[in-house]
Amino acid sequence: MIRDQFLLDIAPEIIIDNFAGGGGASCGIELALGRHVDIGMRMLEPHELYAAQGFPSTYVIAPIMANGKPLPKHAQVRMCGNSVSPPMAAALVRANVPDMTSWSARERRLGVAA
Known part of the structure; x- marks a missing residue:
């Protein structure tokens, strides 16, 4: 042949x-x-990428935009790639600003200690 x-x-x-x-x-x-x-090998779905980064399952990765449509998949993937892993961010805060770990939920929301 x-x-x-x-x-x-x-x-x-x-x-x-x-x-x-x-x-x-x-x-x-x-x-x-x-x-x-x-x-x-297949490409991972956005929710799989966010889970691998350590985001909680309750994290909203496809918000409804102003036009009434959810955030497109390519944008979800891009934003995940640009994100900071929540466990890593928490570890950095614990290591560098240990006083913030004792803040109440209200203080964390306001960004200042009472």
Whole structure:
């Protein structure tokens, strides 16, 4: 077959498709290389990314915008990438400003000690 002359000799290699998710990339890889993809990885959903960062499950990641629509998925992912992990922020406060750890909920809300 003509296609066989273009196949790469990568039999001992593991093939990983980092964009697996039903878009057909794995099929294209299989056609080009003549063998199946060994590992297909999918992109994480925004709620999975926020959980991995340590955000509580009650954290709102898709607020309703002024136009009445929820925040788009790409914006949710971008904001997660720009966020500071809550456990890390709490650890920094405990280490650098130990007095703030004893503040009441009201004092924390106002940002000043009584």
